[in-house]
Amino acid sequence: MSKLYLYDEVLWSKEGLTRSGPIIILRCPNDYCELDAKSPFYFVCPMCGFAKMFEKNILEQKNIVKKIIKSFDFKDSEVFRIEDEMVKVKKVMEKDEDYWIETCISKNRDGKKQLVIYAGSRKNEDDKVQFFLDLENEKLGFDQGNTHPEKVFTRVVADFKNSSSSIVSNENEKNEKF
Numbered sequence: 001m002s003k004l005y006l007y008d009e010v011l012w013s014k015e016g017l018t019r020s021g022p023i024i025i026l027r028c029p030n031d032y033c034e035l036d037a038k039s040p041f042y043f044v045c046p047m048c049g050f051a052k053m054f055e056k057n058i059l060e061q062k063n064i065v066k067k068i069i070k071s072f073d074f075k076d077s078e079v080f081r082i083e084d085e086m087v088k089v090k091k092v093m094e095k096d097e098d099y100w101i102e103t104c105i106s107k108n109r110d111g112k113k114q115l116v117i118y119a120g121s122r123k124n125e126d127d128k129v130q131f132f133l134d135l136e137n138e139k140l141g142f143d144q145g146n147t148h149p150e151k152v153f154t155r156v157v158a159d160f161k162n163s164s165s166s167i168v169s170n171e172n173e174k175n176e177k178f
């Protein structure tokens with residue numbers, strides 16, 4: 001079934017594809033008939049006489065419509081942050097109703113490789129934490145901008161090759177190395 005898009009009081013359809021994108025046709029809101037161009041700004045329906053005057057010329061107008069329609073393709077897209085050379089490794093525990101968790105390998109600002117773990121509550125969007133595992137220095141840290149991890153977790157332990165780093169739900173023992 002073809003779709004019609006209502007924008008600026010007229011209908012627009014996407015018909016055919018060229019190298020520079022889809023062909024956008026202007027259609028009458030009353031009978032869906034293609035409008036006749038009387039000028040780059042003025043269009044009239046040959047069926048019912050509906051007339052439309054645009055402020056922008058039709059090419060500009062079509063470009064806007066084309067961009068808006070194209071944006072729908074990305075509605076459910078995943079967003080990759082690329083400033084930090086983020087590489088998505090995998091998504092786990094997608095099925096859990098209460099919590100979500102996501103892990104990535106990225107490079108920090110010093111160019112060192114780090115493992116990033118995001119975790120949070122599905123019930124409360126603000127309850128989320130972001131852990132950084134500094135692989136070289138064997139350190140566990142968290143993003144201060146999010147909820148403090150102890151609000152979500154009782155204890156988080158990272159076991160490295162030579163040491164262990166943990167965050168526990170007691171302010172004094174935070175980030176203790178042992």
Ligand SMILES: [Zn+2]
Pocket residue numbers: 028029030031032033045046047048049050
């Ligand atoms: Zn019409």
